[in-house]
Amino acid sequence: MSTAAKFYFGFFILVFLTGCGATPGLTTTKKTLPNAPTYTYIDTKGNTYSISQNKFIYDPVSEDDTIDGIDDEGYHQEINISLNDYAKIAAACDRQFQETQKELPANYNGNVIPTLLRRYPDRTDELTLSIEGVDELDYILIPYLGDE
Structure with a gap:
């Protein structure tokens, strides 16, 4: 040829x-990270944020047009995230486990005790968050929800 x-x-x-x-x-x-944990964050209103290596899931305690007396917390969302986004969120969550969490104040009037779970294949770590911890996680997670 x-x-x-x-x-x-x-x-x-x-x-x-x-x-x-x-x-x-x-x-x-x-690409995935071997043995990377999943995280579940429950905020002060009971909204649940589930984070894995490729997905961010938001389950609000209440959706639009509710009549149950609970504030509108938007709609259920499932968002595909990059490994880079996961790493950023995981770092913020892991930082909460490393910091000493202050007890919630006596006048705390949230509906739910804010909690962060970190799940590995062989164990689950649970942490009750301080208001500062909630603020830090909200700062990282809320932008993923867009206009909700």
């Missing part, structure tokens, strides 16, 4: 693969 024929054959294969949606030389292996 001549050099020109090899070139045209290679070019044809490249065009064919690209036309089929394949990208030669590019792999799409999804």
Whole structure:
């Protein structure tokens, strides 16, 4: 086969693969962190935030147009997140486990005791959060919910 024929054959294969949606030389292996924990954060109103390596799930205690006397807390959301986003959230959660949490004040009037769970395959760590801990986690997590 001549050099020109090899070139045209290679070019044809490249065009064919690209036309089929394949990208030669590019792999799409999804990276994960081995033994990375999942986190569940329950805020002072009872809203639940579940974080895994690729998903952020928000379950509000109450949705729009409620008549149960509980504030509107938005809608259930499941958001795909990057490994980088997971690492940022995990670092904020792990920081709470490292810091000494102050007891909730006697005049605390939240509906629920704020809690953070960190689940590994073989154990679960649980932490009652201080108001400062709640503020720090809210600061990191609320922007993922958009306009909710």
